[in-house]
Amino acid sequence: MQKKPRNMLLRTLAAAIGLSTALTAVAADPLKVGFVYVGPIGDHGWTYQHDQGRLMLEKELGDKIQTSFVENVAEGADAERVIRNMARGGHELIFTTSFGYMNPTVKVASQFPEVTFEHATGYKQTDNVGTYLSRTYEGRYVGGFLAAKMTKSKKVGYVASFPIPEVIRDINAIQLALDKYNPGTEMRVVWVNSWFDPGKESDAANALIDQGVDVIFQHTDSPAPIQTAERRGVYAVGYASDMQHFGPKSVLTSIVNNWGPHYVKSTQAVIDGNWEPQDYWGGIAEDTVQLPISNLVPAEVKAEAEEIIASIRSGEFHPFTGPIVDQSGQERLAEGVSATNAELASMDYYVQNVKAELPR
Template structure:
C-alpha cells in the first residue's frame, strides 16, 4: 500500500474540506452506504455491511448510519445518492464500480458532503476512491487451486468485465501457474454481481468443461454449493462462506472494511479528510484469508503460508514479471513490476486464460 499502513492510509485519507463537518460538533455524523446487492448476499455487500456495523460499534453515539440495498448501477443510483445527500448525510460510501459516474455527478452538486467510492478511479475535491487489493488473496487461491486440481483446468465465475474482475481472473491464473505453468483457466460471465441462479448455471458449465476447482467474482454461495454437489472444490468470496459448503470450501479471500470506515468517519468529523486513493491488501488487513480446509495437504498449506508471507512482506507481487497476455505479448518484463495504473486499468487476459473478454 502506498501510504505505509491502513491507519496511515485512512488517516491520510484525511486533511480536507472542513465543509465535510457536521453542523454542530456534538451532533452525530450522518453516514450513508449505497449497496449494489442485498446485505444478506454472503459476499461483497455482506462484507460492506459488516464494515458499517463495525463503524457503528466503534463510534457508538458519534455516528448515525443508514444504508440502501439492491441499488442498480445507473440512473437509480444517482437518484438514491442524491436523496441521501439531500437528507443531510455528510459522508456517503458508494460501494460498487458502476456507482462511480453517479457519485461524481452528485458530489459536484453537494460540495459540503464527503463521498467515498469503492473500486473506481475518479476523484474530486470532495470525492475519494478506496478498494482492497483483493487480487492478492485471489493469487493465493490460485496457488491452492493448482495443487488441488486433478484435471489441470480451473474455473472462474465472472460478473462484469471491468478491471477489478479481470485483475482477479489474472491473479488467480498467475498464482496457479506459479505451481503448474501448464494450468488453464476457464471463465463464464453472468453479467451480474448477484444472481444465484446464473451463478449456479455458470458453475455447472465450468465443471462440465473440466474445471475441478472454482472461484468467483460474484456474491452468492451458489458456486460453492454446486462444487460440493459435484464433488469438486471452490473458494468463498468477500466473506467466509464455509458454512454453505464445508466440504468444498478451501478458503476465502475476504474483505474487511471496518477500520477504513471508522478512520474515514473520524477524519471527516475532525475536519482532516482529504481526497485521494486508498488501497489496502493483506499486509494492511483490508484483505484477510479465512481458515484453510482440513482437506488441504500439509505441504500445500505450508506453501500457501509462505506465499502469503511473501506478499505481505512485499517480496512477492502478483503481477511481477514476466507476465504475458493471451497473444504471447510481454506485458511485464522479467524482474519488473506492473505499474499501478496498469493494474488498476487492467483490460486483458494473461496467457493461460481461455476465451475472450466480453465487449
C-alpha cells in the same frame, strides 16, 4: 481540500448567534453516514461484507455517528437518485460500494461540495470524492496456488460478473499462480453479467464442472457457486466473505474483504476535519484482504500458502511482476518490473494461457 472539524464549525456558528444552549444540542448531533449497496445485505458476499464494515463503524464510533443504507440499488440512474437523496437528507459522508456507481457519485458530489463521498473500486477522485478498493488479486494468487496443488483435472473455472479491471486482474492473478505451480492447468471463464443472481451463478458453475473443472472460483456475490461445488463434489474458493459454512467439503479458502478499519478511519477523518481525497488500496499487508485456509488443504500445502501470504505482506513478492505476457504474446511487464496501481486499475487484457475470450 481540507475541511474544518465539525465541532469547530458548530462552535463558530453558535458563538455568532449567541446561543450556547443551541451549541450544546447541535454539537451533539451525530455525523450521518450513508451506504449505497448493489445487492441485498443478506447476499453472504460483497454487500454483506460491506455491511459488516458498517456495523464495525457503529461499534467503534458509537454515538458520534448515525448510519443508514439502501440495498439493491441498480447501477446507473437509480444509483444517482439514491445518492442524491442521501445528500439532500443530511448525510455528510456517503460510501457508494459498486463500480457502476462511479459516475453517478462524481456527478452528485459536484452538486453537494460540502458532502464527502467515497466510492469503492473506482478511479475518479475530486475535492470531495475519494476511492477505495481491496487488492483481491493478492488473495486470488494464493487461491490460484491452492487450486494448482489441489486440482486433479488441471481445469479451473471462474464464474465472472462483468469484464471490468478488478475482475480481469483477479482472473489473471489466478492464472499466473497456476502457471507457476502446476504448468498446463487451464482457466475457464463464464460471464453471467450480474453481481447477484444465484440462478445464473449456479448454472455457470454447473457448466464449468460439466467441462471437467474441479476447482470453482467466483467474482459474484451469492454463495450459489460454492453450494453447487459442494453438491457436485469439487473444490471451491469463496469471495468477499468467508464462505466455508456454505461448502464445508469444498471450500479451500475465501478471499475475505475486511472493510471495517477503512470505514472507521475515513469517518473519523471527516469528524476531525482532516479528510482528504485519496485512492486507497488495501491488501494483505493492511488486513483488508484475509485468507482463512480450511483443513481440506494438506498441512504442507497450507504451510507453503502461508509463506506466500507472508511474502506478499512484507512486500517481498508482488503477484504482477514480469515477465508477463498477454494472450497475443505481447509483453506487458518486463522481467523484474511490478505493475503500478495505475496499470492494475486499467487492466484490460488476459495473461497468456487463460483459456477464455475477453468480452469487449
